[in-house]
Amino acid sequence: MTSAPPTGRLPLFHPARLSPEQQTLYAEITGGPRATGPRLFALTDDEGHLHGPFNAMLSSPRLGGALQALGSAIRFGTDLSPRVRETAILVVATVWDSDFERYAHESVGRAVGLTEAELQALREGTDPGFTDPFEHAAWSATRMLAGHPDRLEDTWYTTARASLGEAVLFELSTLVGYYATLALQLRLFAVPAPDTAGPAPRPSRR
Structure with missing residues (x-):
């Protein structure tokens, strides 16, 4: 070796x-x-x-x-829209400060319609200002899943389920777990x- x-x-x-x-x-x-x-x-x-x-x-x-x-x-196999998917991946990249995930998925994000201002906000961990209520709810939920798993209380869950539905929450939580795993391995x-x-x-x- x-x-x-x-x-x-x-x-x-x-x-x-x-x-x-x-x-x-x-x-x-x-x-x-x-x-x-x-x-x-x-x-x-x-x-x-x-x-x-x-x-x-x-x-x-x-x-x-x-x-x-x-x-x-x-x-390629979820019902998440491309913008929601790439937003969620970039949230994980910011939480983990993963240069490779940021490099790869900012490129994809631009291709699916995320603006430079939105990308910058995601990079900085601030509110990207999505006007679509579903996109904003998905961003907010991903931030909690990726950065504050200790705060997933019943009140939060009830609100997130009403905004997104159980299937989307399942898909987002799976996405967060997968890209957090990759970020860990990239850091390792x-x-x-x-x-x-x-x-x-x-x-x-x-």
């Missing part, structure tokens, strides 16, 4: 040197829904190494496969966002 790279603790897995299980997961990530449509942030570098949390998933492909499948379902392995990375991490020799 190589020593820890200067801008990250986990070596990059080269696509030509993956185990069969890793190859399957790599194909699911690079050939699944994330790879179709507009490429708003890169999944791989020029040599095919996976960016961000996806490289770490290859460390444990069975668990990584389940994690990436959950992420794909959250991104010191994975930088590409635009703040400096020298690239050394590829793995495995």
Whole structure:
């Protein structure tokens, strides 16, 4: 195993040197829904190494496969509108101060209609001023789920359920848990966002 790279603790897995299980997961990530449509942030570098949390998933492909499948379902299989979904992800990015999540999902947020003023407010953790009552309620609920889970009392829940419904609260709580997990792993392995990375991490020799 190589020593820890200067801008990250986990070596990059080269696509030509993956185990069969890793190859399957790599194909699911690079050939699944994330790879179709507009490429708003890169999944791989020029040599095919996976960016961000996806490289770490290859460390444990069975668990990584389940994690990436959950992420794909959250991104592409919920009833959350794109604006609500990206707002919620960026709330988690701010709570965790996750550079990679912010880098990736501000790009997606712009593409789905979040304005620069709204993105800045989400980055700063302030009210983005959504005029749509549902979007504002979803933003407010996500802030509580991500930042104040100890304050999810009955009164709060009753109000949130009346505004959003149980299905949306389930989907938002799942989203918060998933992106908080990724933020934790990105912090654990010191994975930088590409635009703040400096020298690239050394590829793995495995």
